[in-house]
Amino acid sequence: MKNYLFRQIDNAPLIVFRIFFGFLLACETFGAILTGWVKENFIDVEFTFSHIGLDWLQPLPGIGMYFYFCLMGVLGLLVMAGYKYRWTLGAYTLLWAGVYFMQKTSYNNHYYLLLLVCIIMWFLPANTYASLDAKQKSSVKSLTMPAWCSWVMITQVTIVYFFATIAKFYPGWLDGTFTKNLLDRSVTIPVLHDIFTQKWFYLFIAYAGIAFDLLVVPLLLFKKTRTWAFIASLIFHLFNSITLQIGIFPFFALSFVVFFYPPEKIRSIFFKKKPVITEEIALKGSPYKTTLYYFFIPYLIVQLALPLRHHLIKGDVFWTEEGHRLSWRMMLRTRNGYTTYKVVDKKTGKPIPYNVHTKMTRKQYNSMCTKPDMIWQFAQRIKKEQAQKGIDVAIYAQTEAAVNGAPLKKLINSTVDLGEAEWHYFSHSPWIILYEDMESVQKQP
Template identity: 70%
Template structure:
């Protein structure tokens, strides 16, 4: 354990802070410029927040533009290293708010960004090449304990490992998902012709598994590091072009700085930074933070993606345990949901106008996901309660995974407005099927 406290050049952490701040600004200003904020947080009358956080709704009017502009400004301040812990801390809180506020456009890299900001808040990334160090020379330092780098390596290793593990299911292994994904992502007829070839989409499927499984081990060893770096650049640039997933490819590439020798990062990015000699003193910097925050944190990160194995049913179908588990770009869900709303007093059927209460994007996202269907049922009940009506809400939902035959997702005889959502176990109103396609009772 003493080796974790060995002092090394802090160039990787400083460089990563600069990259991170720049990417935070790109992500948040870009969300405004591309219309993401408008379509997800301004146009909707309400958002599908994470369950338990329904109170977390967008600011009225154009408030969310200012919200994201504030985050973009904070990102630039993090990049410059100005009042680092205050600016990064405030960004983390605001980003957590935006993350938990909506899940119509859920993306795993939003979650990863939140985790990395949390990690970076504890790390001394403002000791060099920062306004803080210039204004307060007493904090300036050329080194950091080696555990700072290993925490970041551990986090990215967890992401890649579970991303690889999640791909071992039939729809990925037979190329079904990658074929459909590429066919919908590529607009060029010539490229689409190539990418629709079986050899190509199978290659992409198995290359994805191999990359996620091997990239971290290859980056850790000097002899294979260059191969891993080249593969990373090709893999992430390919994803950036074909999938158009924002900053994530560049964000993932930025972790590479922690795998190379600190001296290499200093020579490449911080040439004016003085060379330092490793300090192998007995001073255990950050011992309490490492022991009492980061070790429990990493244990939790290792356990969270495993929770769906303890929940009854296939997570690919039920979505229970899907989030926070690095199950990235795995499946395409299509389907439709009709709600049957019954006035408990009269027994008559009531009408609810989705077109005026949901955007098309919200409706498409809600129709195939049990948690959002459940939330919609509760929203319908509340809306009718405002009219003085007590209603029961039943859902007839039919869903297909990766183009498979449609199957009923929700028990149509269960009043979802009165049903309970279970965070840790299977919700009985989500219908389960065996391998033969028969309903499991």
């Protein structure tokens, strides 16, 4: 196994992936400007819901975020071209990390995956062929890479699909409730809407989703089933792209396929003039052993552990949301409900009128009102605002929420002062109400 991981193979898959990846980075960031995503999430808001502990991370003033995203778009194109690769990808990674941690209103798992792959790619020799770096400096050029470079990518995508599969085994997915709701609101063409909301169709989509996530990686690994798995991937991801309109993610997911095919096959398709790797070259040792041992092995252990952490937290993650993020729990449920805040002057005992809708956009409110961490964060914000006026306040949240269209249930203990309450990173926050019968919370009647 050791010899297999460190043998030199044709680096064509990694080079092709770098080119695709850089192009998608540019599409993601320039597209965010053109579609109004930047304006909606960073320009038109008074503040953003940053990840807890990073509240200081807020958008640049005025139209500064447009320049921020334009810079990322240019960096993406430079990564694609392989120009000063470590610097340009490193800069993009830092800027994208800023975007990712700066806001949770439009949280998406593919934003997280994009960040992880940026980190992975920074450690890999992806600029050693078909790049400006290799053209300008001959010492950079190489035709090979250690075999483990491909296996790191395969392992990462396996983790994503595996935990996405496991997460779907809950009542709201297995009975088709979520897929029905999703297709009902996503498909606007009347003829397609009538078909997609038929029980046989949304149940088919639900179980096809489980089957695809579970089987796609194993089928891609075997030569006899690889091309069929690739065709299934094309159909699956193009369907998602058209019906769900989820940006670059379907194409991003498809780009990982290059690591499953033999490197020689990828070379013959994309780099016909690239020299063939001889057996003598393939047996050479790898100069990247420490990178695998001291970065990637710990990294992959963390990736395996993070999606399991919600099992160590009291309560059901579908209801409490504790441990939901960073866990590949992708497009599993819808949440709806409302939140109102009661702000009380501790000194006088009198309530202070507070209208949350004057402080955040409708999108921010809709995202916040059913997510305990964001409800808590806004309570902290209210407390700071009032403290600046010299008023010490208690803040109580009246919150009801529903998962997948089920009846509304109380989410937050309305007798707890959220201004004084603590957020627990690795355990249950006791002011979030739990229910023994989670099926009634998750399942539409």
